Amino acid sequence: MSRLPVVKGTLDLLVLRALSWTPMHGFEIVSWLERAGDGSLELEDSALYQAVYRLEERGLLQAEWGVTENNRRARYYKITPAGRTHLRAETKNWVEYAGTVTGILTAAKSSLPNGDAS
């Protein structure tokens, strides 16, 4: 299975989605994305941090230094109410968009990660 480049703008959405469960530090987010996407997303790890900083700047995330299970200092990211609103709205957009495009192409089954909105 070939690895899929991340479509521009969707990384933010994926990060928000990751953080919608619980606050995480950078590597946790990366690992979560790898697990959830079955390792099929092609992404440089540094890009994740860039996305996180961007989201923090926009007030969709909030960062706080905390401690990991094995007592290491890490920067934890938490989704803000504004981030949740943003995630909801953008997920809806994305699903509609992806559905429409898929319908038009009537293509073979895609291997996109599970993207259903909760």
Next chain:
Amino acid sequence: MIRAGIRRVLSLALRRRDRWEHEVEEEIKLHLALRAEQLVDQGRTPDDAYAEAVRRFGTLTESRARLIEAARQRETRMQRTEYLSDLRQDVTFALRTLRRDKAWTTVTILTLTLGIAAATAVFSAVSSVLLHPVTYPGADRVVVVYQQPAKGNNTGINVTISPSAAVIRAWKTDAHAFEAVEAFAQSDPKLRTAADWVDVHATRIGAGFASFAGARPVVGRVFTSSEAAIEKREALLAEGLWRSQFGADPGIVGRVITLDDSTYTVIGVLPADLRLPRVGASTTDVWLPLDLRNDHTGAAVVARLRPGIDAARATAELDSVFARVSSASGEKADLRAVVAPPGRQVSFRDSLMLLGYAVALVLLVACANVAHLMLARSDSRRRELAIRTALGAGRSRVFRQLLTESVLLAFAGGALGVFAGWLGLRAILAASPTSLPALTLAHVDYTTLGAALGVTIATSIVFGVLGAVQAGRESTNDALKSSTQRSTTSRGRMRQVLVVTEMALSAVLVVGASMLVRSVANLQRANLGFEPTGLYAIYPSVPRGTFRNNAARGAFLRTLETRLASVPGVTSVTMASAPPGWWRFLVGRLEIEGRPAPPSTSTEFIRVNNIQHGYFGVMRQGMVAGTEFTDTTDAAGQVIVNAGFAKKHWPGESPIGKHIRVAHDGTEPWRTIVGVAAEAATGGPVSEEATAPMLYTAAMDSVTAAVLVRTSGTADLLQPVQALAHNIAPGGGVTVKVRSVETGVAEAIAEPRFVMWLLTLFTALALALAAIGLYGVLGYAVAQRTREIGIRVALGAPRTRIARGVIVGGVALALSGAAIGLGIAHWGTKVIQSQLFGVARSDSTSFVAAAIVLVVAALLACIVPTRRALAVDPMTAIRSD
């Protein structure tokens, strides 16, 4: 909030920039470590795992730089957001607190507004009219240069002399203190239009004038050289005339225009904003070349000093060049040069400066009042602040809160003040008498605006913060406990000091205002020595060249005079070379027969008026001794002196029959004094000329004469006189100016009256502010003593005694202010002296009036606090707290 707190704690150790970098580094390091661990768990060797971790992260140096940059951007943005949200919170809260104290807020903003408005309006006028009247390049080094008699003159009039062309030429080449020396001469020729003649203002200038003044032609070019311009009879139109008379014709260059009896070729148009460096000068319509080759012409001089050269050095150089020129030409005139900034010559200068001082006092009173209001507020909020501190608000937070309030007030007051100042300046301009054309230059000046805003805003902030700091220094416990005690804290005393200051400053203003009021009353009552009502001066003007010679012009005037006598309403007619409002001088040595003649090198200015028979009758000017002219021929050599002249030269003796002459070359015939005329203030009561010695001669100088007519009632003379002049004058283009002498005299009083009104207005303003201040202090004192008053009332003290206590306190403050203020005024009336007419600097009436006004203001301020003290209910007062 917590986030902000953590951010602040973390930032303690490291500088901001270092912190982001470290944070990013730390995050990357952790990531790589965790990734490597993950890979090791999957069975890789540690080295291999780390290399793979780095590979997955992306090029390390590059991505690190990118992340640091992203982090920096994030931090900046978030700090701004955080700051803005805090600010919004502060502002919202401040607005709410201010709104709760509506009365206090209104008074504070009003005080700021009035202070800033008054200062802006007047300082702008001072700045634009006196300090920056010209906009030429290097304006701060532009000076006007003129000459004055070295030994002064006793004519009662400030004489300035336009240097002669020979002198100007020498200055242009030899005065090295200047970058450039330019000359200009104004005249009022008539411009021939298709139908008629139009009166225009012309200014003759040298070729370098336009570039000196920084003006570029709108159309065409400027004079390339004075010689060529004179030779080819070139002329430049001013933009205004070009638009009004020539329909802004773009093809105007090459057009030939006729001015009086000469024709000129238009070579260009100069912009409308090119003004002469003479404040209040009429607008130029036509610019002509100035011929400095003719030594008999005089011209006004404007020059630009070289950087670093002061006026004294420039003056010395001008004088030495002048001495050389005059010794070469055998001229004996004893003149000295004056180098002055263009604003120095403004006639309104003294008045404007006086208003400037007055407004500075108003501004000080406003500042004191604001300070006082700020302190009062922090006093009354001690409990509130203490409670907030007790509940955990940081001191810096409280401080910021108070600062925000002060700044908000300052800005509200500032904005309103600037607007009101702009309106005020416009109102002042609208109300200013037409005799003050200089004032039209006045506009709101950004420097002064900034200064006025700065002073008041600084005051409100300083005292707002001062109050906050004092409130902060107090222990919370004390503040909470002692809401009713400590009525005479240091702050209470400070507020009393402020109020006394306000009262003192107001007292100074009241003294000044009442002096001016009395002065203007004197002016209006003044005995002029002649009757201006019903008197008109008629100045006919014809295109130059209409008359072949002076005799022809004289004949025209005499015909006009004779015919005028038959115009309905005219009761008598005469002619004079110096009609009211004008002065003429003889320059020479005054010799009195039988007394030693003054040295032949000395010259003197002697006021003279060449008058015709019937002059004193038409003027209704009395004779003190002797008779009017019995023989007006030159041969008879009769002369009349005024009482000032007689008093100066023959004190206690009759001058009738004495022989005098004004010698120039020594061949002048002696004249016999036949009469002594009463002194007449023909220029209005303001000038000191009335008592200055002068001569009346009978020989008619017809060239500049005006016809004087006395009418019964206020006849409209213009139409009939114009018609009459048209009938008699050969050729067309005769215009007649009819000036009411009464209006002229009224205009002369208009300026002091205008100044008086403004000063009175500012005084009222200061006084109102001071009264508000006093009211504040008394009201506060009563509020603080409510308990004490209650107890005293309960113990049987009569209410009147309590009322008396309040009033005595108020009046005592006012009187101490008055005492200080009157002391300052006694010393400060120097600045008003030149504006006073018939009022001494030590005018006791004005001082007493000031004291009374202050006490009255104080009593008014006492009313409300007294009533409040009387209304104290002993039971509530004692129980409260």
